[in-house]
Amino acid sequence: MTKILETRKLTKVFPGVKAVDELDFDLEPGEIHAIVGENGAGKSTLIKMLAGVYRPTSGTIIVQGEERTFHNPREAMEYIGVVYQENELIPYFSGYENLFLGIEETASGLLKNETMRERAYALAEEFNFELDLDSEVRELGAGQQTLIAILKVLYERLPILIFDEPTAALSYKESETLFELLRDLRSKGFAIIYISHHLTEVLDLADRVTVLRDGKKVVTVQNEGLTERQLIQYMIARDIDVQYPKLEANIGETVLQVRDFSDKRYGFEDINFHIRSGEIVGFAGLTGSGRTELAKSIYRQFRKRPGNIQLTTHAADRKRRMVLIPENRREEGVILDLSVRENLILASLDQLSHLGYLIERGIVKYIGSIIEQLAIKVTSPAQSVRTLSGGNQQKVSIGKWMGESCDVWIFDEPTQGIDVDTKTEIYTIMSQLAQQGSAIWFISSDLRELTSICDRIYVMYDFAIAAEFTAPYEREDILTKMMGGD
Amino acid sequence: MKERAMNSRFQQLLTKYGTILALVIVTLMFSLFVPGFVNSRNLLNILRQVALLAVIAEGFTMCLIVDELDLSFANVASLASVIAGALILGGMHPFLAIVIVLAVGAGIGLLNGLLVTKVGIPSLITTLAMGIISVGFIYMFTDGLSLYGAMPAGFLFLGRGSIAGIPFLVIIMFAVVLLAHVLVNKFKVGKYMQATGANVRAARLAGINTDFYKILGLVLSSAGAALTGILLTSRLGTANPEGATGFMMDSFASALMGMTVLSIGRAKPLGTLVGVLMIGVISNGMTLAGAPYYMQDITKGVIILLSVTITSLQSKRQADA
Numbered sequence: 042m043t044k045i046l047e048t049r050k051l052t053k054v055f056p057g058v059k060a061v062d063e064l065d066f067d068l069e070p071g072e073i074h075a076i077v078g079e080n081g082a083g084k085s086t087l088i089k090m091l092a093g094v095y096r097p098t099s100g101t102i103i104v105q106g107e108e109r110t111f112h113n114p115r116e117a118m119e120y121i122g123v124v125y126q127e128n129e130l131i132p133y134f135s136g137y138e139n140l141f142l143g144i145e146e147t148a149s150g151l152l153k154n155e156t157m158r159e160r161a162y163a164l165a166e167e168f169n170f171e172l173d174l175d176s177e178v179r180e181l182g183a184g185q186q187t188l189i190a191i192l193k194v195l196y197e198r199l200p201i202l203i204f205d206e207p208t209a210a211l212s213y214k215e216s217e218t219l220f221e222l223l224r225d226l227r228s229k230g231f232a233i234i235y236i237s238h239h240l241t242e243v244l245d246l247a248d249r250v251t252v253l254r255d256g257k258k259v260v261t262v263q264n265e266g267l268t269e270r271q272l273i274q275y276m277i278a279r280d281i282d283v284q285y286p287k288l289e290a291n292i293g294e295t296v297l298q299v300r301d302f303s304d305k306r307y308g309f310e311d312i313n314f315h316i317r318s319g320e321i322v323g324f325a326g327l328t329g330s331g332r333t334e335l336a337k338s339i340y341r342q343f344r345k346r347p348g349n350i351q352l353t354t355h356a357a358d359r360k361r362r363m364v365l366i367p368e369n370r371r372e373e374g375v376i377l378d379l380s381v382r383e384n385l386i387l388a389s390l391d392q393l394s395h396l397g398y399l400i401e402r403g404i405v406k407y408i409g410s411i412i413e414q415l416a417i418k419v420t421s422p423a424q425s426v427r428t429l430s431g432g433n434q435q436k437v438s439i440g441k442w443m444g445e446s447c448d449v450w451i452f453d454e455p456t457q458g459i460d461v462d463t464k465t466e467i468y469t470i471m472s473q474l475a476q477q478g479s480a481i482w483f484i485s486s487d488l489r490e491l492t493s494i495c496d497r498i499y500v501m502y503d504f505a506i507a508a509e510f511t512a513p514y515e516r517e518d519i520l521t522k523m524m525g526g527d
Numbered sequence: 528m529k530e531r532a533m534n535s536r537f538q539q540l541l542t543k544y545g546t547i548l549a550l551v552i553v554t555l556m557f558s559l560f561v562p563g564f565v566n567s568r569n570l571l572n573i574l575r576q577v578a579l580l581a582v583i584a585e586g587f588t589m590c591l592i593v594d595e596l597d598l599s600f601a602n603v604a605s606l607a608s609v610i611a612g613a614l615i616l617g618g619m620h621p622f623l624a625i626v627i628v629l630a631v632g633a634g635i636g637l638l639n640g641l642l643v644t645k646v647g648i649p650s651l652i653t654t655l656a657m658g659i660i661s662v663g664f665i666y667m668f669t670d671g672l673s674l675y676g677a678m679p680a681g682f683l684f685l686g687r688g689s690i691a692g693i694p695f696l697v698i699i700m701f702a703v704v705l706l707a708h709v710l711v712n713k714f715k716v717g718k719y720m721q722a723t724g725a726n727v728r729a730a731r732l733a734g735i736n737t738d739f740y741k742i743l744g745l746v747l748s749s750a751g752a753a754l755t756g757i758l759l760t761s762r763l764g765t766a767n768p769e770g771a772t773g774f775m776m777d778s779f780a781s782a783l784m785g786m787t788v789l790s791i792g793r794a795k796p797l798g799t800l801v802g803v804l805m806i807g808v809i810s811n812g813m814t815l816a817g818a819p820y821y822m823q824d825i826t827k828g829v830i831i832l833l834s835v836t837i838t839s840l841q842s843k844r845q846a847d848a
Contacts, residue, residue: 094732115734129729131722133793142722143733145715152713177790 043106045070045232046091046121046201051100053086053256060086062256063100068201073223073233075243075264078253079276079486084236085126087253088205091234093117104201115143121201122194126209129190136174136181136189137161140196164196168222183210191219195226202226203234208242209329220246238327240269240524252276273520277488284465285493288472292496293318296480297363297449298351304338307331308504316449316480321471323495324484327523331504332484333368336451340365354448364442366435368453368484374438375426382408382422384437389444411440416466432463439470450474451482456490468494488516542841546787546798546834550805557812564815571694577807578700579755579762583771584778584799585707586751591782591794592711593744594724595643595650599658600752600778603635604771606661607756612674612766621682625757632753633746635661640742650745665768674766686762696758703751707796720744725793777806780827784834791841805830 046068053061061083068074076084089095091102093111101108104120111117130139137158146153146160158174165172170188178186187210194202204223208216223233223246237243243250244267252259252275259275295315302312312335316322324332343350343363352362367373375384385408386393393404408422415436419429426437435455442450452471456464472494475481485491491498492514500508500522508522521527541548558565583604590597607628614624635657642653688695711717722730723740730737755774760766784805785798806827813823 092732113734114732118734123732125732129726129732131725131729133721133725133790134718138718142718142730143735145718147715150714152715152718154713 043070044068044103045105047103048087048091049101049103051087051090051102052098053083053090053095054098059256061090061097064253064256064258066251066258066261068232068234070200070232071227071230072248073227073235073246075235075237075247075250076253077237077240077243077250077272077276079488082253082276083256084253085205086256088123088203088234088236091117091121091203092123118143118197118199120199121203122197122199123203124187124191124194124205124207126205130178130186132179133177135177136172136185139178139189140164140174140193142193144197161192164192168192168195169218184212184215187211188215188219191222200230201232201234203236205236206238207235208237208239216242238524240272241526243272244269269521269524269526270517273517273524277516277520285490286465286469286472287494288469288476290319290472290475291478292320293478294353296353297482298353299339300349300351302339302342302349304342307334307338309335309338310505312506314499314506314509316482318478318480319475320496321475321481321483321494323491323498324482324501325486325488325491325498325519325523326501328486330501330523332501333453334504335501336365336453336482336484340451352448362447363449363451364447365451366438366442366453366455368457370431370435370438375434375441377427378425380423380425381412381417381419381429381437384426385411385422385440388441392444407444411443414443415440415470430460430463432459432466435459435463435467436470439467446477447479449480449482451484453484454486455483456485456487464490488519492516492519542787542791542837543789545837546784546801546805550801550808553805553812554808557808557816561812561816564812569811569815571692571697573804573807573811574697574700575694576811577803578694578696579758580774580777580781580806581700581800581803582703582758583752583755583774584781584803585703585796586748586755587778588707588782588785588794588796588799589711589720589747589751590650590744591786592717592720592724593741594727595741595744597639597654597745597748598651598775599635599639599654599661600748601771601773601775602658602661602665603632603749604752604756604759604774605767605769606665607632607753608760608770609665609668609674609756609766609768611757611760612678613668615678615682615760616674616676621679628757629750629753632756633750636746636749637742639749640745643745644738644741654745669766669768671768673768678761678764682761683764684761686758686760687764696762699758703754704796704800711796716740716743721793776827777803780831781806783831783838787834787837792838802834 044067048064048066051061051064051066052059064087076087078084086095090097093114093116102111103109131142134142140161141157146157161174165174170192172185172188172192173181174189178189187207191207207219211219223235227233235243235246244264247264249261250264250267250272251261252272254276294317296318297316299312299314303310309331326332339350340363343352354362371377382404386404389407390399393400393407412419412422417433417436417440419433426434429437455467459467468490471481471483483491483495496512498510498514498519499506500510500519502523502525510519563569583600587597587600610631611624611628614627615621639650639653639657642648643650684695686696690698711721719730719735720740720743722733722735723737727737756771759770763770781802782794782799784802785800786792786794788795788798788801809826810823813826
């Protein structure tokens with residue numbers, strides 16, 4: 042069969058990371074081609090290149106036999122329709138206005154609202170969507186919003202359709218409607234790329250499956266007799282390059298004990314877990330499983346001293362009890378335009394000042410010791426943090442808490458987007474902190490690092506703790522739990 | 528449970544129509560307690576007093592719709608007033624003079640827009656600088672003095688004439704409001720401006736040239752200001768270097784109040800009209816009631832804070848939900 046879409050050696054390089062690496066991919070009319078891979082495997086980047094949002098660094102995109110360069114989304118939209126993971130709607134516009142955004146019907150300049158509204162409803166009916174297209178979309182639930190985004194793509198009847206995690210916000214019934222629709226579209230000859238973390242969905246729907254890992258294609262297989270386990274094995278990388286130093290630490294008494302913790306704001310209910318002194322405890326889970334939210338929620342609630350979060354201090358000199366190294370380090374972890382020095386002293390100004398007056402000599406000494414301890418590469422402490430590499434920014438983000446010994450350190454994706462050598466250094470820092478008796482709470486999407494340096498791992502799924510593992514680990518089991526399996 | 532649902536229904540109605548209700552109540556209060564307030568002559572008078580404010584505030588509303596800010600429009604209006612005066616007193620045909628001044632206004636807006644979108648300077652800073660530059664040009668042209676002289680009757684009709692008893696300014700005001708409303712709500716251009724202002728990423732993904740619409744919002748803001756300047760010169764028969772300065776705060780007050788009308792947090796032409804009328808009614812009513820002028824400023828300031836409070840609380844509640 043002829044290919045409707047092909048990529049040859051498609052590559053996208055972001056500063057420091059090869060997000061997509063020489064990818065060969067193809068799509069035929071009348072097939073559903075699923076793309077799977079862990080977070081950061083390059084799925085979203087690939088989609089954005091096909092959609093004209095990113096320009097490829099190198100390689101070619103071939104549509105209907107002709108090489109194409111998309112300069113912007115508009116050019117790509119002549120062939121390819123995308124339903125994005127975060128549905129991109131205008132909150133104040135009604136469903137039908139969103140549907141026709143960019144392709145409005147007009148008569149001598151005037152918008153034909155009634156015509157558009159009728160067509161929108163006719164389209165919804167044709168595809169069996171029960172939708173309210175008159176209310177402003179911000180008043181609708183997430184499921185309805187997703188369906189509107191899908192309808193928007195269907196309207197133009199483009200030959201190639203891409204669905205990026207479309208079921209994330211859908212109810213069971215809505216998902217079923219969508220699956221029927223996808224099969225129907227396939228039988229009508231549309232070519233569909235389907236991205237999902239739910240492997241059961243993928244096995245149920247897809248004709249072929251392509252597995253990505255670290256921006257590279259692992260394999261493209263026909264979905265015949267394929268099992269979830271096989272897919273998971275393709276998705277898990279072999280250990281290469283990165284080293285995982287793990288220092289021996291004495292595991293002591295429980296430092297953080299969380300009992301029946303609930304937070305309505307995020308939908309946490311009766312969460313139970315504990316972390317002991319000297320222990321590194323991993324939190325595994327997919328994006329959207331609630332790992333970051335749980336950390337932030339507990340970090341926030343802890344200050345109100347509720348009974349169900351207990352923190353036991355063992356050393357006498359502990360002043361700071363819980364610190365969080367946020368995932369989003371450029372926005373939450375450091376202040377980019379301040380210097381390394383200013384960032385590092387920010388959390389310890391009390392001990393570095395006298396009656397509010399900063400004591401210069403103390404600061405110089407303090408900064409010097411942290412820069413040395415964490416091996417932060419700077420030309421001078423006055424260098425602005427913006428000019429540092431990602432790894433060194435992360436060290437500054439950690440370093441600002443180093444002045445006081447803390448009971449609980451929460452690391453949220455501390456190694457994301459960081460070069461291999463610095464990763465190793467960060468594992469070492471975490472191990473050292475554990476050695477000093479702190480409890481380490483380690484959130485990560487990288488199963489390799491979790492299974493290498495954690496003493497225990499909790500798996501989160503759908504804002505609950507789904508399982509607990511202790512070393513030695515079977516990565517397949519953990520991944521199965523992450524996907525919501527048994 | 529049912530009571531709560533009713534309660535929130537009532538709350539919804541109140542947030543939707545609260546500002547209009549407030550306008551009605553304020554008008555009623557003045558009608559009851561201030562003699563000479565409610566008669567057709569005074570009500571028409573109020574409309575004439577706010578006509579220029581409406582024109583300039585509708586322009587400002589256009590840049591708010593694309594989610595940019597314009598701090599230069601009042602000074603641009605003064606500059607336009609001065610240039611119009613100078614050209615007409617210099618003997619140029621009024622029609623040609625008006626076209627030139629509107630072009631200058633649109634040009635300033637274009638420059639604002641290019642600096643914001645292509646260079647990437649925040650609109651707050653760009654337009655602040657442009658406003659200062661405009662003041663500089665005003666003094667270059669006038670040496671700080673008002674321009675007097677005999678202007679052609681045809682030109683003066685714009686600001687002073689009336690048709691069938693209705694001041695021509697009021698007719699212009701309604702034409703501008705209607706034009707703005709229709710442009711924003713009935714034309715593709717307006718929808719794209721709204722989409723750009725509400726979610727720039729989504730708009731871009733829908734293939735909309737968001738830079739163009741940001742620029743357009745700033746151009747319309749400056750063009751509205753230029754039109755206001757022309758009308759001001761015509762109304763006064765002179766051109767004053769600081770003639771339009773006072774429109775700055777009143778336009779902000781009107782547009783911010785307008786953002787609380789019907790759907791909270793969105794700038795919209797009809798909302799701005801409600802805000803403008805509120806300003807007009809308060810100024811006129813308080814003057815008639817003999818309140819000292821500074822009370823008007825205090826009242827307007829409180830109104831801005833109140834309307835922004837409503838907007839902020841509402842968006843906070845949405846974020847929490």
